[in-house]
Amino acid sequence: MKLVPGTSFIEPFSVGLDLEAAVMEDPSRVTVRKASAMRGYYADPAALERLIASGDPIHYKVYEVPVPEEYGHLMYCISELEPGLVGDEYFMTKGHYHSVVQTGEIYLCLRGEGFMVMKTADGRVVAEPMARNRMVYVPPYWAHRSVNTGTEPLVSFCIYGAEAGHNYGDIETEGFGARMLRVGGKPELRP
Amino acid sequence: MKLVPGTSFIEPFSVGLDLEAAVMEDPSRVTVRKASAMRGYYADPAALERLIASGDPIHYKVYEVPVPEEYGHLMYCISELEPGLVGDEYFMTKGHYHSVVQTGEIYLCLRGEGFMVMKTADGRVVAEPMARNRMVYVPPYWAHRSVNTGTEPLVSFCIYGAEAGHNYGDIETEGFGARMLRVGGKPELRP
Numbered sequence: 001m002k003l004v005p006g007t008s009f010i011e012p013f014s015v016g017l018d019l020e021a022a023v024m025e026d027p028s029r030v031t032v033r034k035a036s037a038m039r040g041y042y043a044d045p046a047a048l049e050r051l052i053a054s055g056d057p058i059h060y061k062v063y064e065v066p067v068p069e070e071y072g073h074l075m076y077c078i079s080e081l082e083p084g085l086v087g088d089e090y091f092m093t094k095g096h097y098h099s100v101v102q103t104g105e106i107y108l109c110l111r112g113e114g115f116m117v118m119k120t121a122d123g124r125v126v127a128e129p130m131a132r133n134r135m136v137y138v139p140p141y142w143a144h145r146s147v148n149t150g151t152e153p154l155v156s157f158c159i160y161g162a163e164a165g166h167n168y169g170d171i172e173t174e175g176f177g178a179r180m181l182r183v184g185g186k187p188e189l190r191p
Numbered sequence: 192m193k194l195v196p197g198t199s200f201i202e203p204f205s206v207g208l209d210l211e212a213a214v215m216e217d218p219s220r221v222t223v224r225k226a227s228a229m230r231g232y233y234a235d236p237a238a239l240e241r242l243i244a245s246g247d248p249i250h251y252k253v254y255e256v257p258v259p260e261e262y263g264h265l266m267y268c269i270s271e272l273e274p275g276l277v278g279d280e281y282f283m284t285k286g287h288y289h290s291v292v293q294t295g296e297i298y299l300c301l302r303g304e305g306f307m308v309m310k311t312a313d314g315r316v317v318a319e320p321m322a323r324n325r326m327v328y329v330p331p332y333w334a335h336r337s338v339n340t341g342t343e344p345l346v347s348f349c350i351y352g353a354e355a356g357h358n359y360g361d362i363e364t365e366g367f368g369a370r371m372l373r374v375g376g377k378p379e380l381r382p
Contacts, residue, residue: 001332010331012333013327071293122192132210135205
């Protein structure tokens with residue numbers, strides 16, 4: 001069989017993904033980000049420091065069975081973002097562009113409620129609601145961050161091209177241009 | 192914003208995907224293949240002709256909200272394969288390689304039971320069981336066909352690179368090298 005340079009041949013496999021419990025069975029890699037990994041991201045740094053001091057709770061987890069990070073393979077994961085507030089700002093992921101900026105991503109929400117906040121490099125911001133039974137299409141070029149505005153974990157099944165990579169640096173420097181805040185008890189996207 | 196030639200910029204969107212009912216809400220394209228589209232695929236052509244003569248029932252449906260068929264976008268669909276037999280052979284999809292052969296696909300099974308049968312161009316055949324809560328990874332280079340060995344529709348959420356395309360011709364000429372037959376009331380993969 002003729003292989004194409006840059007795309008590995010591997011054996012088929014399957015993975016248990018409990019759609020009721022919203023968990024991946026036997027992930028071989030779990031990435032954990034605690035509150036202390038989120039310094040610099042929230043509008044209220046003092047509130048974040050209080051949260052860190054009170055036990056540095058888990059902010060979000062990513063469960064994977066990794067595949068080669070190459071064109072033609074598809075990376076997939078379960079992303080689990082805890083509910084909570086940092087001051088008046090809802091818990092969120094760091095957010096990133098893909099390193100290969102023209103690659104998109106699909107999020108199939110399994111549990112919880114929140115928003116996928118997306119932005120372009122020239123500053124447009126859009127938020128799509130996330131809830132069980134809703135699939136969000138993050139098109140090529142859009143940076144994306146999930147925000148948990150509910151009371152239980154926000155859990156999604158995510159799929160993207162395995163060559164895509166993550167570019168967190170641009171969000172660290174340029175921010176997202178808008179924040180999901182609790183205003184009068186309800187989420188509101190504020191510039 | 193700098194765009195990369197060959198990958199269109201589009202707006203984010205979301206789609207309803209009912210994980211209990213295993214249906215896509217408001218698909219904008221539905222592809223239907225009836226039994227008569229499957230001539231040449233089954234071991235027992237006379238049994239297939241009887242099925243066609245008895246009303247030419249729907250064999251499988253694919254529900255989509257299409258995106259540009261370009262690198263960087265991700266195509267996704269709900270695939271729904273009816274249960275049934277053609278002689279002693281379980282209902283199946285035509286099966287295909289991707290035109291860009293080094294691109295994989297992910298199937299998240301939502302309903303029913305069956306197998307994803309996969310083959311390489313040099314004739315190896317592998318079958319992974321499909322059932323709700325099971326995700327099958329179809330790696331780059333592997334042709335793939337789903338087979339419904341249960342009594343209700345076999346429904347999966349599928350994701351693949353939007354540039355991948357479908358190559359049905361190679362399967363039409365080379366076949367799959369193995370068939371999923373009912374033997375003593377149970378499915379068995381027979382060369």
